[in-house]
Amino acid sequence: MEDTSSLIQIRIDKIKEIRENFGVNPFPYRYDITAYSKEIIDNFDSYFESEKKVSVAGRIMAMRVMGKASFCTIQDRDGKIQLYLAENKLGDEIYSLFKKLDLGDIIGVKGIVKKSKTGEITVFADEFTLLTKNIRPLPVVKEKDGETFDLFADKELRYRNRQIDLIVTPGVKETFLKRIQIIKNIKRILDSKEFLEVETPVLQPVYGGAAASPFTSHHNALDINLYLRISLEPYLKRLIVGGFDRVYEIGKCFRNEGIDRTHNPEFTMLELYQAYGDYNDMMALAEELIVDTVMKVNGSPKVNFDGKEIDLTTPWKKIKMTDAIKEYSGLDVMAMSDEDLQAAVKKHGGELKGDYIRGLAINELFELLVEDKLIAPTFVTHQPVETTPLCKPDIEDERFLQRFELFINGTEFANAYSESNDPVFQRKTLYDQSLRREVDEEAPPMDENFVQAIEAGMPPTGGMGIGIDRLVMLLTGESTIRDILLFPTMKPE
RNA sequence: GAGACGCUAGCUCAGUCGGUAGAGCAACUGCCUUUUAAGCAGUGGGUCCGGGGUUCGAUCCCCCGGCGUCUCACCA
Numbered sequence: 001m002e003d004t005s006s007l008i009q010i011r012i013d014k015i016k017e018i019r020e021n022f023g024v025n026p027f028p029y030r031y032d033i034t035a036y037s038k039e040i041i042d043n044f045d046s047y048f049e050s051e052k053k054v055s056v057a058g059r060i061m062a063m064r065v066m067g068k069a070s071f072c073t074i075q076d077r078d079g080k081i082q083l084y085l086a087e088n089k090l091g092d093e094i095y096s097l098f099k100k101l102d103l104g105d106i107i108g109v110k111g112i113v114k115k116s117k118t119g120e121i122t123v124f125a126d127e128f129t130l131l132t133k134n135i136r137p138l139p140v141v142k143e144k145d146g147e148t149f150d151l152f153a154d155k156e157l158r159y160r161n162r163q164i165d166l167i168v169t170p171g172v173k174e175t176f177l178k179r180i181q182i183i184k185n186i187k188r189i190l191d192s193k194e195f196l197e198v199e200t201p202v203l204q205p206v207y208g209g210a211a212a213s214p215f216t217s218h219h220n221a222l223d224i225n226l227y228l229r230i231s232l233e234p235y236l237k238r239l240i241v242g243g244f245d246r247v248y249e250i251g252k253c254f255r256n257e258g259i260d261r262t263h264n265p266e267f268t269m270l271e272l273y274q275a276y277g278d279y280n281d282m283m284a285l286a287e288e289l290i291v292d293t294v295m296k297v298n299g300s301p302k303v304n305f306d307g308k309e310i311d312l313t314t315p316w317k318k319i320k321m322t323d324a325i326k327e328y329s330g331l332d333v334m335a336m337s338d339e340d341l342q343a344a345v346k347k348h349g350g351e352l353k354g355d356y357i358r359g360l361a362i363n364e365l366f367e368l369l370v371e372d373k374l375i376a377p378t379f380v381t382h383q384p385v386e387t388t389p390l391c392k393p394d395i396e397d398e399r400f401l402q403r404f405e406l407f408i409n410g411t412e413f414a415n416a417y418s419e420s421n422d423p424v425f426q427r428k429t430l431y432d433q434s435l436r437r438e439v440d441e442e443a444p445p446m447d448e449n450f451v452q453a454i455e456a457g458m459p460p461t462g463g464m465g466i467g468i469d470r471l472v473m474l475l476t477g478e479s480t481i482r483d484i485l486l487f488p489t490m491k492p493e
Numbered sequence: 494g495a496g497a498c499g500c501u502a503g504c505u506c507a508g509u510c511g512g513u514a515g516a517g518c519a520a521c522u523g524c525c526u527u528u529u530a531a532g533c534a535g536u537g538g539g540u541c542c543g544g545g546g547u548u549c550g551a552u553c554c555c556c557c558g559g560c561g562u563c564u565c566a567c568c569a
Contacts, residue, residue, distance in 0.1 A: 006538070007503055007520060062529070069526035086526060103519075117527040139504040140519050142530040149530055150505045150518060156561050157504095168504095211569050231569095257568060258494085363569090388569070405569085415569070442569085465569095491560070 011135040014100055018133065022097050026133035031108045033057050037074075037081035040113055044121050047113040056081060056123055057108035057131060059167065062142070065099055071122070074107065075167070082122045083109050090128055097130065104134030141168045159488050178297050179472045179484055183250060185293045186270060186468075193285075195246040195272055200235035202228060202252070208430075208444040209233030209390070213256040215265075228254035230444070231465070232271040233390065237419065238453045240273050240461050248272035250468060261480050262411065265489045268468040273419070277462035279402045282416035283379055286406055286464060287314045290377075290413075294475055304477055305409055308375060312408075316377040320400070321366050324380055329369040333362050341365070354439030359384025359399070372410035379404045389429030391417035413471060416464035423455040 018026045035054040040047055047054065058076035068087040073080050087095040101107065110127040139152040148170060152158060158165040158172075166173050187197065205224065207214045209231030217226050232249045239247045250270045257263060274281060294301055294312050301312045322333050331344060341361040345352060348368040352361060362384050374380070382400040385393050391401045402418035420426050434446040472484045482488035 010520070062531095064528045064531050065525085066528065066531075067525035069528085071528045071531080073529075082529075084527075088526080116529090118529075120527095120529070122527090137503045137519065140530095141504085142518075144530050147530090153505065154500095154561085155563095156500095255568085260567090261563090263568070383569095412569080 007137050008135050011102060011133065011137075014102075015133050015135070018097065018100065018130070022093065024097060024130060026130055028129070028131060031055070031057050031129060031131055033076075033108070036078040037076050038078035040081060040123070041079070041121050044113065044115075048115075051112050053110055053112055053126070054123060055108060055110045056083075058106065059134075060101060060103055060105050060107060063101070063103065068095070070098065071116070074109075082116070082120050083111075083125055084116065084122050085109070085125045085128055089124075089126060094128055098128055101130065102134055102137070103140060104136070104138045105130065106132040106134070138164060139168050141170075143170075155482075156490075159482055160490055162486055175476050175478060175484060176486060178476050181297050182293055182472055182475060183268075183468065185296045186289055187250070189289055189292055190248050190272060193246070195248045195274070196244055198236070198239060198244070198247050198249055199251070200229075200232060200239075200249055202254075204229050204234075206445060206447045206449070207231075208447045208450065210253075210255075211440070211442040211444065213442055215254050215256050230255055232269055233463070233465070234447060234450045236271055236273050237450070237458060237461070237463070240275050240419075241453050241456050241458045245275040245459075246273070259489060262470065262473075264469070264481050264485055267481075270466040270468055271463065273461050273463040275459040275461050278418040278460065279381075279404055279416050279462055282414075282462045282464040283318070283404060286379075286414050286416065286466070287316060289466070290471065293471075297475055303474055305474055306479055308409065310375060310377075310409055310474070312377055316379055316406070318379045318381060318404075320382040321380050321384070322362065322382070322400075324370050324374075324378075325362070325366055327370075328373050329365070331365065331369070333365060354436060357386050359386030363387050371407060371412075374407035375409055377406060377408045377413075379406055388417070389426070389433045390420050392420050392422075408474060411470060412467070413474070414464055414466045416462065419458070419461040419463045421454060421458040421460060423451065426454050427451045 015026050018024050033055055035056055037056065037058070040054060040056070056074065056076060058074035060072055061075045061080060062073040064071045070085050072083050072085070074083060085095065085098055090098070108129040108131050109123055109125040111123045111125040114122060114124055116122045141151055142149040152165060152168050158169065166176070191197070203217065203226040205226060207227040207230050210233070212230040214227040214230050217228065218224070219226050230253055232251060232253065236247050236249060248270060250268060252266050253269045254266050256265065259265065291301060291312055291314055294303065303310050303312065319327070326332050333341060336344070338356065338358055341358065342356060345361050345364050345368070348365070350364045350368050352364060366380070381404040382394060383403050383405070385399060385401055388401065388403070391403045394400050394402050404416050405412050406414035420429070430451060431446055433443050436443040437445065469481055469484060473479065473481060476484060478484050
């Protein structure tokens, strides 16, 4: 969208002409809409019989001028509708103003609803008002019998100019409306269970709750570095300590990593914490949140993704990580020696950072051999204790955690713990993790204030994180994260 | 991080075996009172991503760079 100067200049000149020759303000202040396109089309009979006048407004998407009468198609909030404008109804002057308009202009029309000779539902204009003059031409996308022509195909331009994409590319608006519905429904369910929606700091002096490289910023007045959060966990847990009992936040997290089909530097996470609950409660809640939402937005528990049909009907399979490895690869990691584990990781192309740690080797084997095979929803439980410092060990076998990860279509959709709340244990595990920074730059630094918060006493708590973007991708069938983010991160032009 | 591919008019794309370029839509000027990818006639519109090289001559060939798309790898 660069040098369109001559096309733009022609339209700027039109603005002047409209003001001077027609005495019309091309940018008036308001307009009363009484009906939207979809409602009129859905209820044509009653509009037709009542001969009630409607006021509609929208953007001109197509114009068919035939001398002294014209058809044009406008697009409003809900869809498209055809208008009929005739010189003998509107008068010479206003009709000739209409003929000067361009695709992309926004107009309002008042008139009655009838069908044209070819049967198309049409608003026959008695009055016509220019509401906004466009000066930057839109891509022209044509349509016939559901087939589209000259689609706005350049993905880069679509992402950089999403407002244009929303106007001209069929289906884009619907995808984002669905995203909005998904988030709204999740909030509705959590609100109904007395979870409180809260807002916690995005700018943090110490980041944590995950392993990732942060974005670093600087506060001038305080002369300190601040980090954009990589997770919501540390502050939400402070609120559990503070007595809120059930909290959640749906918000942006930021990770300074690569960009690809499933990763954007800023992305939306849901994290929720339930005092006096554990990871089993989180499992039930995960099923309810996702299944209720898919039913609400899609009307079916089955979704099509990557050409696969995925059935989200509950209950979902539950399997311990070590059993999953056995089931999918035949390796009995419980019976394997450390040497055999190391050899197996190497054999399958894995890599272990720093000194050998048995639990991390088991987790690595899971990622190498099992993860992408878990297409139907599967709760993988009992990860090795070394995989996270923030989770309680299982009662029956302290080498493993009271944790689950939910996998669908080979990717992680949720991660939940019986949250660690033993402050002595917590201080040790977080300190140990901070030491790993020497071999793993993604390990977060020690967070003394967080540990002190836990020292005040955090009740037994179940917590869960769900990647909202991936959930939206699953339920919309979009396989590229950029297609479900209104404004994905782009390099500057 | 690797590979493939792409970047030509506002949009979608052709094209030039190296001689500075075309279509459709959009725009502009006419005609047209039931059209719908409206139609008919005419007109204008381009740093062919940027820089260097080869060449009499580069948008085309070569090199470097930029940006992008896709695939793979990485990613608590």
